[in-house]
Amino acid sequence: MYPVPLTDFLHPRSILTLAAAVFFTSGFVMTLMGVRRRVYPGYWHWVAGEFAFALSALAIACRDMYSVFWSIHLGNALLLLQPVLIAAGLRRFLSQTIGRRERVDYLLWAFAYGCWLLSMLGNAPAAMPIFIFSLGFLLLSARLIQLGYRNQYESLQGTLDLLLGSYALCALTQLARGIYSLTSAQTGTDPLFGLSFIAFVLLAIITLSTLLLMNYERAEGELRAIESQLMELANTDVLTGIPNRRHFMFLAERLQAIAARGPRPALLIIDVDHFKEINDARGHLTGDMVLRAITGRIGEVLRGGDTLGRLGGDEFAVLLPGSDARTAGHVASRIVKHIRTLTIADFGPAPTLSIGMAEFMPGDTVSDVMRRADQALYAAKRAGRNCAMTPDGVHCSDDLEEAA
The missing domain is CATH 1.20.1070 (Rhopdopsin 7-helix transmembrane proteins)
Structure with a gap:
């Protein structure tokens, strides 16, 4: 060829x-x-x-x-x-x-x-x-x-x-x-x-x-x-636009793992006082409007690294990384005080908040911390609501105004 x-x-x-x-x-x-x-x-x-x-x-x-x-x-x-x-x-x-x-x-x-x-x-x-x-x-x-x-x-x-x-x-x-x-x-x-x-x-x-x-x-x-x-x-609460319970728990578990090697973070659990009465008297649309307004107001108090999430209903939670008990207590007190100045259009003065606080301790699970924060929240409600329960004691809005 x-x-x-x-x-x-x-x-x-x-x-x-x-x-x-x-x-x-x-x-x-x-x-x-x-x-x-x-x-x-x-x-x-x-x-x-x-x-x-x-x-x-x-x-x-x-x-x-x-x-x-x-x-x-x-x-x-x-x-x-x-x-x-x-x-x-x-x-x-x-x-x-x-x-x-x-x-x-x-x-x-x-x-x-x-x-x-x-x-x-x-x-x-x-x-x-x-x-x-x-x-x-x-x-x-x-x-x-x-x-x-x-x-x-x-x-x-x-x-x-x-x-x-x-x-x-x-x-x-x-x-x-x-x-x-x-x-x-x-x-x-x-x-x-x-x-x-x-x-x-x-x-x-x-x-x-x-x-x-x-x-x-x-x-x-x-x-x-x-x-x-x-x-x-999947990770965001549709009503308020902040992390939902599932995503908040994931972030809390990740923070708890990091806390074992560094400064102890803190957890706040926040409850809107008498929220059921608002829903019953004014309707769920008004209740949704109140929750959105409160979410925005709490966000104004938090620092850049803090995380606000909605656990469900009228219950919120805040992760405070790198905060000792004293700093976390100040944040909780400021939230209680700051919400008193909020006036919601077509509603009036915002409802008050009750807050419980707990620190992440060595060996704790997230459930352990949330249980202690829940106990502190109920103590704040028993103290008359409109209060923050911290390791330093109960801080109510009226006391904070007098201190100011």
């Missing part, structure tokens, strides 16, 4: 056959993925763009093999259609950041296909028609690149940059082909035809991989966002 010369592979017929095979394969792969997986608006424009490449290669091959002269004009029209379809798909795919179609798009399409009509004036391939076609493809690719760089999805930008870079290289290759044809001494020849179609083949392969990857990355991004939202819903 004799080796096949490289020139046979670079013959236009061989290049067109390779191009058609690659383009059709890309189109069928994207079609199969689109049927079997979730795709986004604009995806089928991309599929049509890959098939436009494939049909253009077949049309140009007909001219080369069967001397059907009009077929090269059809092939050029389909080549110009490909960046139009990719840009249209990209606009729909990234509609939230790119926006709707603009007047400049229609002007560019009209100009590009005007170039295509001009390229039909001579018997292609010829120097001027080749240059005119190359200019049209360059302009459409430039518009596609400009649209791509208006994207604001950071997770897609790396893949999109690869796609846009491949279009830039392909467009420059076509421009070089057109300029070289104009300056070539061999009038009527197309010396860079093979190179230009190899560039189209590489563009089709990169387009296939990047567009599929962009669709996958967007699906993954939305899935991560949904998971984050579900996690937030």
Whole structure:
């Protein structure tokens, strides 16, 4: 067997056959993925763009093999259609950041296909028609690149940059082909035809991989966002927007593990005095409004590292990391005093609070600490409510005002 010369592979017929095979394969792969997986608006424009490449290669091959002269004009029209379809798909795919179609798009399409009509004036391939076609493809690719760089999805930008870079290289290759044809001494020849179609083949392969990857990355991004939202819903009290009992207990257990190796934290349990009477007399909507107002007021007293959670009903809890008993007692007293200045619209003065406090001691579980804080809370209620029970004793709002 004799080796096949490289020139046979670079013959236009061989290049067109390779191009058609690659383009059709890309189109069928994207079609199969689109049927079997979730795709986004604009995806089928991309599929049509890959098939436009494939049909253009077949049309140009007909001219080369069967001397059907009009077929090269059809092939050029389909080549110009490909960046139009990719840009249209990209606009729909990234509609939230790119926006709707603009007047400049229609002007560019009209100009590009005007170039295509001009390229039909001579018997292609010829120097001027080749240059005119190359200019049209360059302009459409430039518009596609400009649209791509208006994207604001950071997770897609790396893949999109690869796609846009491949279009830039392909467009420059076509421009070089057109300029070289104009300056070539061999009038009527197309010396860079093979190179230009190899560039189209590489563009089709990169387009296939990047567009599929962009669709996958967007699906993954939305899935991560949904998971984050579900996690937030699972961890957050819907009414007040603070950690619910489940998440608060998780944070308390984590803090208890850290406390074994450092300063002892403290826990406050807060109860709204006579809240059941508010619900019975004013209704649950008013009760919900009161709970939201109290949540915001307590948050004004807490430090940056403190955590306020809702245990259920009218019962709240606060984690105070790095606080000794004295500091935690001051925080509890300030909450009791601060809530007295709260006036709620359409309700009046806010109800008072009772607070119990306990420290995390060595060997304690979270349940142990909560039990002691509960006992302190009931002691505050027995002392007349509107009080904070700390290791220093009971601190009631009236006593705090006199001390102030």
